[in-house]
Each structure stands twice: as structure tokens, then as C-alpha cells.
Amino acid sequence: MPTERALSIRGTPVRMLHEGTGPALLFLHGAGGAGHWLPFQERLAKDFTVYFPSHPGHGGSPAAEWIEHISDLAFHYLDLLDELGLARAHVVGASFGGWIAAEVATMASHRLESLVLIDPVGIKVDGWIYPFLFGMDIPEIVATVFHDPSAAFALAPPDFSADTLALQYRQGAALARVAWNPHLYNPLLRRRLGRVVAPTLVCWGAHDRVAPLVPCGETWAREIPGARLQVFADSGHVPHLEEPDAVAQAVGEFCRRPAGSR
Amino acid sequence: MKFYYFHLMPYVMDHDAPSSWVTLSNRHYDPVLGHTLYNQYLDQFEHAERLGWDGLCVNEHHQNCYGTMPSPNVMAAMLVRRTTRAKIAILGNGLPLRENPLRVAEEIAMLDVASGGRIISGFVRGISAEYFSTAVNPTHSRARFYEAAELILRAWTEEGPFPFDGRYYRFPYVNPWPRPIQKPHPPVWCPSQGSSETVEWAAKRRFPYLMVFTPIKRIAQIYSEYREACERNGYTAGRYQLTVNLPVVVAESDAKAREIAQKHVMWVFNVGLRMHPPFWRPPGYMTEASLRRVLENPPTLPSELTFEEADREGYLIYGSPATIRDKLRIFSSELKAGILCTAMNGGSHERTLELMQLFAEEVMPHFREDAQVDETAGVGR
Numbered sequence: 339m340p341t342e343r344a345l346s347i348r349g350t351p352v353r354m355l356h357e358g359t360g361p362a363l364l365f366l367h368g369a370g371g372a373g374h375w376l377p378f379q380e381r382l383a384k385d386f387t388v389y390f391p392s393h394p395g396h397g398g399s400p401a402a403e404w405i406e407h408i409s410d411l412a413f414h415y416l417d418l419l420d421e422l423g424l425a426r427a428h429v430v431g432a433s434f435g436g437w438i439a440a441e442v443a444t445m446a447s448h449r450l451e452s453l454v455l456i457d458p459v460g461i462k463v464d465g466w467i468y469p470f471l472f473g474m475d476i477p478e479i480v481a482t483v484f485h486d487p488s489a490a491f492a493l494a495p496p497d498f499s500a501d502t503l504a505l506q507y508r509q510g511a512a513l514a515r516v517a518w519n520p521h522l523y524n525p526l527l528r529r530r531l532g533r534v535v536a537p538t539l540v541c542w543g544a545h546d547r548v549a550p551l552v553p554c555g556e557t558w559a560r561e562i563p564g565a566r567l568q569v570f571a572d573s574g575h576v577p578h579l580e581e582p583d584a585v586a587q588a589v590g591e592f593c594r595r596p597a598g599s600r
Numbered sequence: 601m602k603f604y605y606f607h608l609m610p611y612v613m614d615h616d617a618p619s620s621w622v623t624l625s626n627r628h629y630d631p632v633l634g635h636t637l638y639n640q641y642l643d644q645f646e647h648a649e650r651l652g653w654d655g656l657c658v659n660e661h662h663q664n665c666y667g668t669m670p671s672p673n674v675m676a677a678m679l680v681r682r683t684t685r686a687k688i689a690i691l692g693n694g695l696p697l698r699e700n701p702l703r704v705a706e707e708i709a710m711l712d713v714a715s716g717g718r719i720i721s722g723f724v725r726g727i728s729a730e731y732f733s734t735a736v737n738p739t740h741s742r743a744r745f746y747e748a749a750e751l752i753l754r755a756w757t758e759e760g761p762f763p764f765d766g767r768y769y770r771f772p773y774v775n776p777w778p779r780p781i782q783k784p785h786p787p788v789w790c791p792s793q794g795s796s797e798t799v800e801w802a803a804k805r806r807f808p809y810l811m812v813f814t815p816i817k818r819i820a821q822i823y824s825e826y827r828e829a830c831e832r833n834g835y836t837a838g839r840y841q842l843t844v845n846l847p848v849v850v851a852e853s854d855a856k857a858r859e860i861a862q863k864h865v866m867w868v869f870n871v872g873l874r875m876h877p878p879f880w881r882p883p884g885y886m887t888e889a890s891l892r893r894v895l896e897n898p899p900t901l902p903s904e905l906t907f908e909e910a911d912r913e914g915y916l917i918y919g920s921p922a923t924i925r926d927k928l929r930i931f932s933s934e935l936k937a938g939i940l941c942t943a944m945n946g947g948s949h950e951r952t953l954e955l956m957q958l959f960a961e962e963v964m965p966h967f968r969e970d971a972q973v974d975e976t977a978g979v980g981r
Contacts, residue, residue, distance in 0.1 A: 470732075472732075472878065472882065472883065473622070473623075473732055473876070473878050473879070474878060475876070475877050475878055500892060500895045500896070503891075503895055504888055504891060504892060504895070507881070507883060507886075507888065507891050508888060510883030510884070511739050511883040511884030513883065514737060514738060514739050514882070514883040514884050515737070515739045515884065518735075518737040518738070518739065518883075519735045519736070519737055
């Protein structure tokens with residue numbers, strides 16, 4: 339089981355799960371994924387020192403009023419690497435966390451041993467408009483996000499107490515602060531992806547309905563120089579939840595290769 | 601007591617869609633029927649002035665069948681030229697929904713000058729669903745509201761040009777022509793559902809507080825919070841700072857009134873306010889403290905409100921003129937509300953006009969001890 343640490347990143351308190359030995363790997367979670375240490379992370383922790391912080395306003399990390407743009411979160415994670423004393427790390431981001439990871443990579447690619455994006459959002463893709471998740475109730479979200487709805491149980495809330503509902507509201511607000519409009523993207527990010535020099539693996543669920551492989555996954559793979567695209571046949575938007583072993587294996591293999599051959 | 605005639609301008613219809621807001625397809629809207637409705641509704645407003653109503657209220661809502669007034673200032677403009685005496689209360693403009701709040705300052709000033717100073721300017725945040733229709737970020741709602749209000753008030757009262765450099769709104773030259781005719785500016789009202797932050801903000805500025813479609817117990821509670829906030833700010837709330845917006849159904853008998861209320865008032869709650877659940881609660885629109893207050897005592901969703909509960913909890917009042925007089929005394933004598941805003945709906949245009957006349961002749965004259973008082977003198981600014 340991972341240990342939970344309380345950190346202060348330039349005065350912003352965050353909670354972070356932490357386990358494993360080996361090269362440092364920073365995992366940036368998607369909306370609703372905060373604090374859920376699941377088989378995907380367990381598997382990675384066999385080969386890497388996995389750092390899994392909750393974004394401010396998500397999970398156990400309190401809301402941070404100063405965060406008003408996605409770049410604030412990207413700077414926050416550069417500060418977190420400094421706080422952990424990590425000059426470089428593998429950075430793995432899923433969905434919303436993939437967006438943050440890509441922003442970090444455009445700012446400071448040299449801090450990344452490698453970049454792994456799992457069905458990221460964050461760029462404007464020609465011919466695609468992300469479905470408006472804030473207008474959906476829970477059944478609609480599950481049907482949109484998951485290829486296999488039973489995979490959603492892993493993220494189900496423990497109860498419907500006032501504290502749980504307040505946490506969900508806080509997480510929604512933290513996401514909305516940076517992702518309401520434009521919905522789930524930064525108009526400037528796509529043209530900056532050419533700056534990414536870290537070896538990049540783009541993982542994609544074949545049945546993603548939030549950001550479909552065509553055109554979204556293909557656009558990411560084209561815009562990041564030298565990126566490899568790997569498709570997971572039985573997944574929707576969250577392959578690391580739907581096919582955790584296969585995705586963890588792909589990520590592990592990619593990150594363990596010598597730098598020149600990734 | 602002062603009486604204001606309030607209209608949602610609804611597009612009354614039945615449908616099976618999960619939401620009457622945001623996503624109810626506008627294919628349901630028949631512009632030819634809409635033409636008739638708009639003109640009937642405007643006739644009702646003009647009729648209200650002739651019958652002695654003191655004010656006429658319009659309001660802003662978007663993308664729904666509940667109220668077809670996306671621009672209340674357009675309707676106010678029509679009333680300015682077709683009426684001569686009544687106040688025209690715009691309840692209100694959704695300030696955060698505007699990318700350019702100087703347009704509100706300009707349009708209200710235009711209406712105020714053209715009407716010779718009959719305009720009351722409501723400032724609202726807009727209800728939850730408007731943030732889906734306009735795509736304005738709900739986490740900015742409160743801060744944008746305060747900033748837009750400050751900009752508008754300064755634009756009305758300070759000599760221009762001056763620069764304004766806010767977080768959300770930035771203008772190198774604030775210098776609107778015309779300036780309002782009322783001094784220092786048209787009265788500002790705060791229609792609200794009772795969030796404690798808004799109560800404090802309104803009380804501090806002496807802006808009247810208007811409770812909309814709220815059960816009577818909660819009205820009493822919020823009124824007392826508002827009065828306390830006024831005392832904290834060093835003054836005692838005046839009678840015309842406390843306003844209530846309440847559906848009132850008067851008819852020849854209690855039974856007839858009950859029948860109308862069951863059918864036509866309950867449409868407003870059960871169909872007009874039917875909303876896909878996420879549209880009630882956009883993230884960050886409420887503070888977490890407000891959310892927890894709601895969770896402690898969750899209100900019945902309007903779409904699930906039964907007539908019996910609405911009646912018991914005081915969401916509406918209905919009855920013969922004598923019954924209405926008794927029920928209204930609770931608002932005038934116990935709650936000490938100075939102004940009653942109310943819609944009248946008889947189910948058809950002709951019947952509505954009849955009920956309006958009945959109310960004006962059999963109810964209003966019994967509450968006219970303040971007939972000579974100008975309810976806007978020194979209030980709301």
C-alpha cells in the first residue's frame with residue numbers, strides 16, 4: 339500500500355500518494371481519479387518510484403484560489419518536482435492530467451525523462467468538440483467515459499454524505515476553473531507541442547467517446563515530434579482503468595528503454 | 601403596500617423532455633404563437649398600469665419555455681413608451697452573463713432618460729442554468745457580479761472618461777452617454793434566493809432585497825438576516841427594502857382560485873422549472889458553505905413540488921378577494937414587506953385580465969395606507 343504524504347508546494351498544501359523503488363515517475367490523474375491507487379499504479383510501483391499527488395481542489399488537496407489557468411497547474415507541478423528534489427522524472431498523465439503533463443512538457447521538456455499521455459484532452463482538434471461533461475449526470479458521464487461501465491466502480495464514491503458531496507462539488511469547481519470555457523482545452527497548447535523533445539508515448543482507448551482516437555489521438559501523435567501512438571482495443575477514455583495491466587506494461591517498457599531508443 | 605405586476609412571459613406547453621431549460625429544443629417554439637403571446641403579455645402590463653399597479657416587472661432568462669425574455673431591456677423599452685406612470689423594474693440584468701457590462705449601464709440609462717426616471721435596475725447573477733446557456737464560467741460568477749456592479753455604478757455616478765481595469769472587465773475609457781436621469785442613479789434591487797453573501801452585499805449598499813418564489817418560512821428567515829445585516833451596517837431597513845415575489849391567484853371563490861392555482865401556477869414549478877439535475881448545480885456557482893447549507897436542508901425540486909406542499913409551505917397564495925386580503929396581511933403586517941410583485945394567470949388572456957381587475961378592485965384598495973409615498977425615494981442607492 340502506498341504511503342500518503344502532506345506537502346506544501348510554494349505554500350499550496352497537497353496530499354500525495356507515494357510508493358515503489360526505481361526511477362521517479364510522476365502520475366497526474368484525471369477528473370475523478372484523485373487518491374484512487376488502483377492496479378495501474380500498483381503495477382508501475384514495482385519498477386518505479388511512483389508519485390501520485392492530488393491536484394489542488396481534488397481528493398485530499400484543498401482548493402487553491404490562485405489557480406485560474408491550466409498553466410498555473412503546470413507551474414505547480416514544476417514546483418512539485420523541485421520540492422521533491424527531482425531534476426528529471428518520467429511524467430505520466432491521464433485525460434485532464436495528460437493535459438497538464440503536456441503543458442509541463444511544452445514549458446520544460448528537459449525536466450522529463452519521458453512523457454506518457456493517456457487519452458489526454460487539452461488541445462483544439464479540428465473536426466472535434468469535446469462533449470460538455472459538466473452538463474451530464476453520473477449515468478451519462480459513465481456511459482461517455484467508459485467502454486466497460488463496470489470499470490467505473492473503482493471510482494465510485496464511498497457514500498452520499500454531505501462531506502462526500504462537498505468533495506465532489508469542490509473537484510468539479512477546481513476542474514471548471516480551468517476547463518469550463520474553452521471546454522477541456524487551451525487554444526495555445528497545440529501549436530506549442532512542437533517544443534516537446536522528451537520521448538513521448540501516446541496511449542489511446544479505441545472506444546474513447548470524450549476524445550476519439552480519430553481525430554484526437556492521431557492529432558496528438560502527429561503534433562508531438564517523434565511520438566509513438568499505442569491503441570488499446572478494449573478501452574474507452576480511461577484505458578489505465580479499463581486495461582490496467584496492458585497499459586502499465588506498455589508504459590513500463592517505454593520508460594525503461596534507454597533514452598536514445600524510446 | 602405597493603403592488604408590482606410581474607411577468608415571466610412563459611411559453612406554456614407540455615412536453616416529456618427531461619429539462620425545460622438549456623436543452624429543450626427550440627423547434628417547439630412557434631414564432632406565430634409567440635407573436636400573439638408577446639402582444640397579450642404586453643397588453644397585460646399596460647392593463648396593470650391602468651388598473652392601478654405601481655410597477656411592472658420584467659426579467660432575464662435564456663433558452664427555456666419558462667420565460668421568453670432573454671433581453672428584459674427590450675421589453676422595458678416597449679413599456680416605457682406605452683405607459684406613463686408605473687415604475688418599470690428590470691429584475692434584473694444578469695451582470696456576470698455579459699461580456700460587456702457597460703451595455704447594461706448604457707441601456708438602463710437610455711431607459712431611465714426616456715421614461716423620465718421610472719426605471720428600477722435589478723442586478724442578478726442569473727440562475728444556475730444560465731451558465732450552461734451562456735457558457736460563462738460559473739466559478740467566476742460571484743466575482744464577475746461584484747466587479748460588473750461596481751463598474752456600472754461608477755459609470756452612472758462618476759464623470760467620464762475614466763479608466764477601469766478589473767480582473768474580468770477592462771476599459772480604457774468609461775464614458776457612457778446618456779447618463780441616467782435619476783440621481784445618483786436608478787434604484788438598484790437585488791432579487792435573490794437568499795445566499796448569505798448576497799444578503800450582506802445588498803444590505804451594505806442599502807439595495808432592496810427581493811425574495812423570488814420562496815416558501816414563506818424561508819422568506820421570514822432571510823428577511824430577518826437582511827434586517828440584522830442592515831443594523832450591522834449602521835441603519836434600520838426601510839419598508840421598501842423588503843420585497844416579495846409571490847404567485848397570487850384571486851378568483852370569485854376559494855374553490856375557483858384553487859383550481860386555477862393547481863393548474864396554472866403549478867405549471868411554472870412542475871414544468872417551467874423542470875431541469876436536468878446538473879443544470880441546478882454548476883460547479884463553483886455556490887460557495888461550499890452555501891452548498892452545505894442546502895445539503896443540510898435540501899429543498900424539494902420544483903418539478904417534484906405537489907400542490908399540497910406548495911400550499912402548505914406558502915410558495916403561493918390563492919383564494920377569494922377576502923381570503924387573499926387575509927393572507928396578504930401576513931406579508932404586509934407580520935413580514936413587513938413593502939412591495940409585492942405578483943403575476944396573474946387565469947389560463948387565457950381574457951380570464952387573466954378579469955382576475956387582474958378583481959385583484960385591483962377588491963384587494964389592492966385595502967392596502968393603500970401608503971398611497972402617497974414614493975417607494976423609490978431614497979431607496980436602492
